[in-house]
Amino acid sequence: MVMNDMLRKLPIGIQTFEDIRTGNYLYVDKTALVWKIANSGKPYFLSRPRRFGKSLLLSTFEAYFRGRKELFEGLAVEEMETEWKKHPVLHLDLNAEKYDSSERLYDILSRQLSQWELQYGKGIDENTLSGRFSGIIRRASEQTGCNVVVLVDEYDKPLLQALGNDGLLEDYRKTLKAFYGVLKSADRYLRFAFLTGVTKFSQVSVFGDLDQLQDISMNYYYSTVCGITKEELCKIFVPEIEHFGEINNLTFDEMVDALTKNYDGYHFHPRGEGMFNPFSVLNAFSNMELGSYWFQTGTPTFLVEMLQKTEYDLRTLLDGIEAPASVFSEYRVDSNNPIPLIYQSGYLTIKGFDERFRNYLLEFPNDEVRYGFVDFLVP
Numbered sequence: 001m002v003m004n005d006m007l008r009k010l011p012i013g014i015q016t017f018e019d020i021r022t023g024n025y026l027y028v029d030k031t032a033l034v035w036k037i038a039n040s041g042k043p044y045f046l047s048r049p050r051r052f053g054k055s056l057l058l059s060t061f062e063a064y065f066r067g068r069k070e071l072f073e074g075l076a077v078e079e080m081e082t083e084w085k086k087h088p089v090l091h092l093d094l095n096a097e098k099y100d101s102s103e104r105l106y107d108i109l110s111r112q113l114s115q116w117e118l119q120y121g122k123g124i125d126e127n128t129l130s131g132r133f134s135g136i137i138r139r140a141s142e143q144t145g146c147n148v149v150v151l152v153d154e155y156d157k158p159l160l161q162a163l164g165n166d167g168l169l170e171d172y173r174k175t176l177k178a179f180y181g182v183l184k185s186a187d188r189y190l191r192f193a194f195l196t197g198v199t200k201f202s203q204v205s206v207f208g209d210l211d212q213l214q215d216i217s218m219n220y221y222y223s224t225v226c227g228i229t230k231e232e233l234c235k236i237f238v239p240e241i242e243h244f245g246e247i248n249n250l251t252f253d254e255m256v257d258a259l260t261k262n263y264d265g266y267h268f269h270p271r272g273e274g275m276f277n278p279f280s281v282l283n284a285f286s287n288m289e290l291g292s293y294w295f296q297t298g299t300p301t302f303l304v305e306m307l308q309k310t311e312y313d314l315r316t317l318l319d320g321i322e323a324p325a326s327v328f329s330e331y332r333v334d335s336n337n338p339i340p341l342i343y344q345s346g347y348l349t350i351k352g353f354d355e356r357f358r359n360y361l362l363e364f365p366n367d368e369v370r371y372g373f374v375d376f377l378v379p
Contacts, residue, residue: 008239010282015055017063021071028232028278031077033225034060037216043183043193046225047200047217048268049346051279051294053226054196055095058151061194062089065149087149087191088140090116095154099161102171109179116140130178137186147191150183156197159206160302164309176206184212198300199344223272228281230256230264230274240285247288262290265365266346270353277346280368294346295372303338303345310338317342317373320351320363327360347373 011025020027037044038061048054063071067086072078092112099105106129113132120139126132140148158176162169183193200215216222234241234256245255259281266275283293307314327340342348343362347369352361364370 010240010286011056012279012282012286015059017056017059018068018071020056026236027075028228028236029075030057030225031060031064031072031075032080033222034064035077035080037194037222037225038064038192041214042187042190043195043213045195045197045200045213045215045217046222047197047215047344048226049266049344050198050300051277051297052346053278055093055153057226058091058153058194058196061149061151061192062091065089065192085146086144087146088120088144089149089151090136090140091151091153093153094157097157099158099172102168102175105158105172105175109175128178129175130182133179133182134186137182137189141189148186148189149191150193152180152193152195154197155180155195155206156199160198160300163302164305173206180206187212199341218269220269220272223268224275226278227266227275228278230260230276233259233276233281237281237285244285244288258290259284260366262367263294265349265351267350267365270350270360272350277366277368292368292372295368300345303341303347306338306341312338317348317362317364320361321348322354322359323362325358325360 009023009025011020011023011027014020014023014025019025034057046054046057064077064081065087066089067084069078069081069084072081094108097104097108099108109129110132113129113136116136117132120136120143122132123135123139126135137148137150155176158172159169162172180195183190195213200217216225238252241252241255241259244250244259245252248255248258250258259276263277263280263284264274266277267273268275277294279297280291280293284290321339323339323343327337339348339362347364348362349365350360351363353359354361364373
């Protein structure tokens with residue numbers, strides 16, 4: 001029997017790759033995909049639900065591009081990378097802030113730019129946010145002799161908090177469009193750029209000037225970059241599954257089936273592998289209980305407000321719903337059609353695709369989300 005004090009350290013709430021590696025926490029190795037993305041293109045965008053590992057992914061990119069070879073010992077990328085070249089990394093995290101005014105967004109971006117300017121200097125004619133950002137990228141490249149890496153975590157957090165306030169949303173759109181547009185004008189100084197978020201706004205055209213951005217949110221080859229596959233679960237978490245099974249009088253396979261029913265089922269491509277919610281799996285192992293962990297962390301305010309405004313009959317979701325492919329290529333957030341936002345937020349996932357009519361079948365990914373949705377959202 002695996003005693004409780006013998007269980008390994010689970011990285012619950014730890015989003016920094018260095019902390020996980022130096023703290024001897026369990027790590028599901030995604031570094032082969034990190035290397036492939038880093039060496040296949042330059043500007044990327046990835047949409048995933050909250051608490052699905054986006055911040056950890058960006059932190060892994062940061063460690064890789066800083067040449068922190070020692071942190072990758074024993075991982076897949078160790079056999080793939082030969083140079084371990086050090087690049088200047090500009091990492092912007094918009095996740096942990098409250099955006100309730102145009103001044104607030106400006107101040108947060110300005111504060112981050114000021115920190116980078118302390119390191120790389122500031123031009124006397126750089127007064128706008130975009131001008132300062134552009135200057136920082138150019139000087140960082142010139143001073144280090146290496147092209148720059150830009151990482152943006154939760155790029156859409158200000159926009160999501162402004163949904164329902166058209167004036168504020170428009171102010172944020174203008175500010176962020178100019179700010180992110182720098183990634184195109186400064187392209188010759190960039191080695192890599194990666195932006196993450198929950199959704200991709202097309203109608204507010206934040207990425208309007210960034211037409212070279214590769215959206216890999218529904219790319220088959222990268223569909224497993226966040227989350228845990230069944231193979232990874234059964235290979236990496238053997239002691240935890242065995243102990244969990246013993247507590248519940250279940251065999252190893254029966255315990256895996258129970259975890260699958262509760263936390264698996266996310267598909268980010270019609271033929272992509274099913275993904276387990278990492279936050280729920282880790283918490284289930286920590287508590288040795290099949291709880292509703294991801295759902296109980298709180299439904300995003302922007303989604304609740306949108307569902308309250310719409311006249312959409314949410315009961316139709318209980319048996320699954322069809323949605324045209326155009327919904328996902330445009331990523332429109334329309335108050336009369338909350339389905340794209342419900343999907344992007346993780347409450348629905350792809351369960352099938354009709355090639356002839358180009359329609360996706362969307363259903364709840366698993367029991368945790370299904371019963372949570374019924375209990376908390378439908379009323």
